[in-house]
Amino acid sequence: MMLASYYSKQLEYVKNRYSATPQIPQSLYLLYSQEGDTFSSSEEQLSRKFSIASITKSITAMGILFLIDQKKLSLETPLDSVLPATWESKGFQSRKITILDLLRHRSGIPYRSSYMKMVKYKGGSLFIPEQIAVAGERYFYSNYNYYILKAIIEKVSGKTYSEYLKESLLDPLGMQDTQTRGSNGAGGIITSLRDLAKFGKLILHRGRLHGKPFISEQLIRKIWLTALNDGIDEEDEYGLGWHVQQENGVVTSLYHAGNWFGTFSLIHLFPQEKGMLLLWANPPNYQSKSLLEYRWKMVGLAKSYLHNLRIYTLNKTLPLNKFVGLYRAGDSHAQTKISLRQKKLVLESDISTFLKRLDLTSFIVEQKKKTTIHFVEKDGEIIGFMAGKEFYNKVF
Missing domain, CATH: 2.40.128.50 (Lipocalin)
Incomplete structure (x- = not known):
């Protein structure tokens, strides 16, 4: 197909232009389409393992969704009913923190604070910042929400975080390159582009695995519907473990990036076009202008290819x-x-x-x-x- 050939060359051109430079010594990519060709860096590099940093949150969120699918939790479950303790800070106790608040970074717990407290619950404890807002009212991206979600997974499942994810997600999906041991729930998972693609497909296929229901489609849709239906009209919001981009009330993409010293990774899903882009790079500075340009040029090419492929397919399907x-x-x-x-x-x-x-x-x-x-x-x-x-x- 001429369309595939054109975009394959464009992706390689952009990759080669920005890679093998002091700003981005190495990079890998994978562009998957359910309806057309899949492009990637060299086949042998697809199993190369790397840290996905904050993309770990999307996997932790899926672990919580499995527990909800098994009726062991709900999005409305109060945190203190799972891990009995006083989680809300003085002055912010008018509403309890829920599972939904933690998943969406709306617990009122900030990323950093000079005011910390030790919360002890049966079986463990966590050192977390004091709340700076009532739960549910404001968005503060914070790793602490996902430290707590990891503790919830272990308490409800009766297994370690690694054991539970291995049994519920990694083994069924065949994610053999993925290592979760040592993860704190917010970062620390190591995987490959090949495995990350398997995880992304579960979302794109609305919870179906090998053509059969694996997790409730309704729950998968809530990943973005919780953001679209919250009464806040923003182009970029945070759903259940994913950033959600929308236009006129229609979800256009789900994505999460992972940034840490010496590593950058991205999973960017396009639900309408049934495709995704995965990126990995090892920049000395993950906040560099070159990396930002590289990321959005690759995302733009992926979106353009998937959109044009979709139109081509639709025109063949219904003239x-x-x-x-x-x-x-x-x-x-x-x-x-x-x-x-x-x-x-x-x-x-x-x-x-x-x-x-x-x-x-x-x-x-x-x-x-x-x-x-x-x-x-x-x-x-x-x-x-x-x-x-x-x-x-x-x-x-």
Whole structure:
């Protein structure tokens, strides 16, 4: 496919431009598509092991989701009902910290603080910062949330963190390169691009493994829905162990980066396009401008390839001529015509406008105030579309 050949060369060009330099001595990548080709650095490098630092949080979050799937926890479970102790700080006790708060970094516990306290519970203790906000009210990215989640996994499962993840996640997915021993729940896991791809596929496939349900699809969707439905309209939020990017209420990507001295890693999922980009590099400075440019150029290429591949696949699956016809509104009886011009669909009304394809049956009207049209398909044929609150039946 010419599309695959073009993007394969572009990815290699960007990688070679930024790698083998003082800023980025080495780098590896893997671009996976459920519907097309997969590109990567040399095959033998896919099993190279490296620390994924904070991507560990996404794996810890999955461990918690397994316990929820087994009905041993819920997102609303108060922390002190699992690890009995006084977790809330004085002045911030109006609401208890929940599992959801910890997963989303909304416990009120900051990343750093001069005011620390020792919390003792049956079977262990944790040295954590004092809260600086009531649980659920504000976002503070903090490793301490995931130190606590690790302790919860061990308490509820009755196993060590490493034993539980090995039995519930690593062995079933065949993640043989992955080492969790020594991880604190927020960082410290060692893995490879090959194994990280297996983990990413579990999310992209909505909890299915080898075509069969492995974990509830509803729970997998909550990874991003908890962020989209929290009443906060931000382009980049934090869901259940993942950063969530959205546009007009639709999730566009899930990602997590891992930064530590001498190592950088990234897992970036594109749920709509059913693909992902994985990166690893060993920069002396993980905050360098070169690394930031390299990361976002590779993400941009991955997104472009997956989007174009999706459109190519959709056009093969449901050709545009299927949408052509006369449509009549059920209530107002207003009529509109959709035609095909220059290999694009055109909405014929007072002003003819092109339609830009979003997915199999959704298009955006290309005008200043963009409107989305959702077509209804039955047995391979289009029977109508929804625009706003009105449904238009296809007449012919």
